[in-house]
Amino acid sequence: MSDTEFSIPIGPQHPALKEPASFLFKVDGEVVIDVEPRIGYNHRGIEKAMEARTYIQNLYLVERVCGICSNAHQTLYAMNVEEVAGITIPPRAKYLRTLVHELERIHSHLLWVGVAAHEIGFDTLFYYVWRDREVVLDILEEISGNRVNYAWNAIGGVRRDIPSDKIPKFQKMLDILAERTKYYIQVATTESTIINRAAGVGYCSKADMIRLCGCGPHARASGVNKDTRRDNTYLAYDEIPWNVVTAESGDVLGNVLVRVGELVESVGIAKHVLDHLPDGPIRERFNPLQKVPEGEATNMVEAQRGEDIHYLCSKGDNKPYRYKIRAPTLANIPSLAVKLKGGYIADIPIVLAGIDPCFSCTDRMVFVDETKEKTWDMTSEEIRKYGIRWYANGLNK
Amino acid sequence: MVSISDIVSVVVFPGALFIIAYALYCNWLSRKTVARLQNRRGPMHTGYAGLLQPFADLVKLLAKEDITPGAANKALFSTAPVIIFALALAAVFLIPIQSLTNLYAYTPIVSFEGDLVIVLLIFSLIVLNVFLAGWSSSNLFGAVGATRVALMTLAYEIPLVLLTLGPAIMAGSLSINNIVAWEVASVKSFLAAPSIWGLMLGVVMFIGFAICILSLLAELEMRPFDMAEAETEIVHGWQVEYSGKKLALLVLGRDVKVVLASALLTSLFLGGPAGPVLPPIVWFILKTTLCVLILSNLSALFARFRIDQMLRWAWQYLTPLAVLQVMAIVALSGVI
């Protein structure tokens, strides 16, 4: 290391990060030379906890993998269980699930715009956007009873219905959101201090993004035209007209434009759903202690941050045998490292915020032995024996 | 021979206690303005309309534990906050506010030929101490913040000095009191006999006022130029290791710097505490309130600059405009 090179740790606790993750930066003056990401600080053992609870109880546990992608995870879990149990949900339930899926996307993207504004020091925009976020939170509270963690899905459908006399009110609130979003698009493209901090900052080319398997709005900002809602369609997305939003610039400004564009699209989808709700029942029957036949299922949804993949393995009991979650941020971290190298220290927060990191979704545990270059998983019995050996043999001293 | 009124004017009014109280008021005003611009309320419940909130924050800081990092340079680390606060306070003594004995006079506590230069010197000394405060804290983020502060002076120091030269050239004196007297006299003569040159002088002085506000935004480390203290990037920058009493002094020093900057602006461009009918103290408060309002509005309006962007912007726009403004003033001073 030369004289002016030193290492700066950002995280695990840092005001720039909303969730703990550690990034060790090697900097030369103000320029970043290298970055080493480390995750795993938010690991809570949810996959293990899911093996000890019934399918209905797991609905609420899987929601809490993440606070803001909660409905995406819950929808995906319900889809998996319904596929293994052979349940088809009624059309009204499909539309209602789509509605809350999109409302949550609106919620998440508005939150992200505010957080990104805060990271570049623009607190005024942060406060305005979060004030407008209250509109979508009010809609969600009227529909589902809670502002986050809506517990909207049931196995076989949705848990509550929307009375048709409330729909005009929701339409009006969505119109307010559409108007405010147009204002934010205008601000993002004309306010020069924002463009100074966001344009050209954190660039990743389309080829690099495809090679490093980025997903979600982060990849679409580099021009990669992939969206699970269109490519691997689920719920009611094949029946609703909507567009995939991409940008060509590959930098933070591209991230902003893609997410704000998706906001507009989501408001359009939500309004279309409210106008065209089919009649009928909202759920199929599923007993709380019902056993699910043996089988496996893998499904994907387009969560707010990208492609979310869950795998369910059932051995015929009323509790899942194994549930595996692959969250989108895990796929976005390698391209994040490419974006950070060569930039300034001052750009670190906004580039980190640009991928919309959700480390709560991401953290899983896997065992790595660097000397033997081998990775493996352990069952609970093996962990128990390993723990006893570790403490008894004084390996922790 | 030092008299009782001298001691009272230095310690109480318009000296140290008044300046500290006024600094707390300016802090409250700034917070309320920024809050209203952001559609929120600002401090509400401590005292009437939250007026006691800055004082409550100060008392809270004084009660907290004061930790000095083990690897820090203790002498520099402990004395830097004291020097910053003392320098800022001393500089305000040179600016006319209100005389203690005469209700309609406004001689400053200390006034001599060249005190404008002393005020500018104090600005630089404060920045030096800020750099030492950050550098001696043995924290990486503190060092980054300290280097950023030192780099910022390259950007705003030259326009600031040039702009303060303008009124000095017109007044023919480097004493702030004389500059205020010249402004009063020139406004009176303009109102008595308006001329095109007087109008042009007014326009040029207004441009100088605008540019000086921008330079002072950088000097006060307020948004959009608060990169030395950027919370989201370097966790509080050069102040990162300070806590308890030392942080209280730093916060107070920052507020007194705001008073110093607004008082300097009013004295150089807005005619100081002079004004018809009302006593000078009222005019002083009104004019500095206007300056604080403008500073807070600009602070809420922009995102934070990056340090290299700030240097480039200052040298592309700020310094040439300041040079042009001084040249215009020199040309006008030959005519008027």
Place this chain on the structure above:
Amino acid sequence: MAMERELLKNAASRPCTLIYPFEKREMPKGSRGKHDYDEAKCTGCGMCSRVCPSFAIELKGLGPKCEGLRVNLGACLFCQQCEESCPTGAIWLTTAYELAVINKADGILDFKRTPRAPAVPAAKPAAPVEVKK
């Protein structure tokens, strides 16, 4: 300078902050808050306790002799599954949301129920008498 008009418009309009606790917001019907219990409807079946994802509900006795429920608000997720699974509608969620307490013990709702005698099965009808011919 692009946002200056918006800033001034916001300064002139009413701030969006509620001065809680002097101004409180009206919670929409259906918001999930504190539990409420009707002991007359409760049969002591224990369904609520079995479906709770965080095991927050504890029954004191099962069946007709059940003496009530204990709901640990500290563990509760407010998911409403207990209300959904209750066959008689004896437990439900109200909109009360100010549930902060200083001691964890105060955050446990204790619902009482008077134990009832077990239902007496109806008398079996007498066996039909076979008329032997």
